[in-house]
Amino acid sequence: MNNGIYKRIILLVALSITSAFLSGCWDQLEIEDRALVLGLSIDSVPANSETEDDKTTHLSSANINLKKIRVTAQIAVPGRVPLGPSSGGESSGGGNQNPVWVIQVYGYSLDDAMNNLQQQISDPRYLIHLRVIIISEDIARSNLHDLNDYLRRNPEVRRRTWLLVSEGEASEFMNINPPLQRVPTLYILSTLEKAVTSGKFPANYMGVFWSAESKWGESGYLPYVSLHHKENMLIKGLAYFSGGVMVGSTTPIEIGAYMAMxxxxxxxxxxxxxxxxxxxxxxxxxxxxxxxxxxxxxxxxxxxxxxxxxxxxxxxxxxxxxxxxxxxxxxxxxxxxxxxxxxxxxxxxxxxxxxxxxxxxxxxxxxxxxxxxxxxxxxxxxxxxxxxxxxxxxxxxxxxxxxxxxxx
Known part of the structure; x- marks a missing residue:
């Protein structure tokens, strides 16, 4: 009798443990149900311009006395992002359809703008695949403290994400149409990564920039880029910083001089x-x-x-x-x-x-x-x-x- 009770107890314990592995992914979320942000661009908004205020994070009575920024997000469209080289004039997974969805929102900070972005899309946004962030030069010459604070606190943002400074409006990079790549963000990423392997630019990811800015004896720098003919990106030099703001830029040949030093x-x-x-x-x-x-x-x-x-x-x-x-x-x-x-x-x-x-x-x-x-x-x-x-x-x-x- 005692042996029977003992066996039943063992069986119940085994079933309880096994049930934990057979319950399935109860909190699963399919990748098609996620809004994967591939790239972001951030521009300043002139004080005189009229922009929409979505009031997602505040009321009108809040009287927020801050300058607005314009954030352009490049979101991957499920099933359209090419998974391999193109064949017969069409890329895999979507033919000639646009593989990304470009959305433009406004906000008083990057977090505020991202909340406004979430209000306009049905799927939850994810920054896990965010690889490129481009900021305009006037943003870089003001203050990056708020931008860096949001990115450093967000666990989804990789430290190997590229942070770039653009000559002119950064939003134009989200709409480029390079012949060699259907996804603009992947083209920009490939340009930077291949520049590192070919000795054209140091591997200065966003995490490296943060590390340099946190040291007393070193100042940070970022890639300084410009857009040519709306199709190709030029690595124009180094955008160097002092006191947390951009104070100047180099020429392309001076990138090689820096790497030699x-x-x-x-x-x-x-x-x-x-x-x-x-x-x-x-x-x-x-x-x-x-x-x-x-x-x-x-x-x-x-x-x-x-x-x-x-x-x-x-x-x-x-x-x-x-x-x-x-x-x-x-x-x-x-x-x-x-x-x-x-x-x-x-x-x-x-x-x-x-x-x-x-x-x-x-x-x-x-x-x-x-x-x-x-x-x-x-x-x-x-x-x-x-x-x-x-x-x-x-x-x-x-x-x-x-x-x-x-x-x-």
């Missing part, structure tokens, strides 16, 4: 300069390596950069001059080093005038001179001010390892 590989930029002896020459950088030395001079930090570049002779435009001998290559290396130093010096001076230490020189001072750092730097503004007067020496060692094949 940081020793970021692979090398992907070519430099065109006019040699006094050989005429116009294009050298391509293949590899970079940098050593940084920090020391005190006259009681203040002094930093020396030793930049090593492995280059290749891409083109010799003036074919009359001969660069076939090792002595000629050595002379060309010396001339190229002067040209690279000129570009690096110009970039440092530009960022010093803007009080934006995008190179992280302050972090070297903090690491190698902790006593000086504790005595003179008490917040980020202190170092940004010191960086504007910092003395920096640049030494470049350039080696031409490849000259290509030429049939005489």
């Amino acid at each position: 940081k020793g970021i590989n692979p090398g992907g930029y070519s430099v065109l300069f006019n040699s006094d002896k050989f005429g116009p020459v294009i050298l391509k950088t293949n590899d970079r390596f940098t050593r940084v030395k920090v020391q005190l001079k006259n009681g203040k930090p002094h930093i020396t950069y030793n930049v090593f570049l492995d280059t290749a002779l891409d083109e010799h435009i003036n074919s009359e001059a001969n660069i076939s001998s090792s002595q000629a290559l050595k002379e060309l290396e010396i001339e190229s080093q002067k040209g690279v130093i000129q570009i690096l010096d110009l970039l440092i001076k530009e960022t010093q005038q803007a009080h934006s230490d995008i190179f992280g020189m302050g972090e070297y001072v903090r690491a190698y001179m902790p006593s000086y750092w504790k005595a003179h730097v008490h917040d980020k503004k202190d170092w940004e001010e010191q960086y504007s007067h910092l003395t920096v020496d640049i030494k470049v060692n350039s080696n031409i390892n490849r000259v290509g094949l030429k049939e005489e």
Whole structure:
């Protein structure tokens, strides 16, 4: 009798445990029932313009005294996003139908605008697949604190999302029609990711930007992009920040200069300069390596950069001059080093005038001179001010390892 009761108890316990695994997904939500936001653009709204106030988060009597922003969301349409390469002139999963739905909303903050967005769509919005956020330059030059606060608190937002600054209106990027990709956000994402692998841009995701902005000895930067002919995106430079706001931008060639200062590989930029002896020459950088030395001079930090570049002779435009001998290559290396130093010096001076230490020189001072750092730097503004007067020496060692094949 006791054995029977014991077996029944074991059976009931086993059934109770098994039922937990057989209950199914009671809280399941199909992917077709989710509004997957792929990209966002954020623009400022002029004070004089008339915009709708959806009053999703407030009443009219609230008297909100804030400037409005315009948020454009790119939402994936289920069944239309192509899953592979196109075939026969049509992409998989939807033919010539638009694979995304572009919606424009207004709000006093990003959270307010996203609530207004949810009020206009039936499915719950999800930011799990959000990969690109583009903000206009006037937004970047105001204050990104509220924007970063919302994104950092939202657990759905990936730290590997790209945050870009656009020249002009950011909303135009949500409606581009690139021939190589049917989904605009995926085209922008692919452009940035391939720029990283080809050495055209550092892997500066949104999480990296936040990390730099949180350090006292480093300032953040973001990709600075522009739109050409409504079809292609140009990576125009680096948008560098100081005090949490954008204070300037670089040229495309200065992206390569920044990556050389940081020793970021692979090398992907070519430099065109006019040699006094050989005429116009294009050298391509293949590899970079940098050593940084920090020391005190006259009681203040002094930093020396030793930049090593492995280059290749891409083109010799003036074919009359001969660069076939090792002595000629050595002379060309010396001339190229002067040209690279000129570009690096110009970039440092530009960022010093803007009080934006995008190179992280302050972090070297903090690491190698902790006593000086504790005595003179008490917040980020202190170092940004010191960086504007910092003395920096640049030494470049350039080696031409490849000259290509030429049939005489």
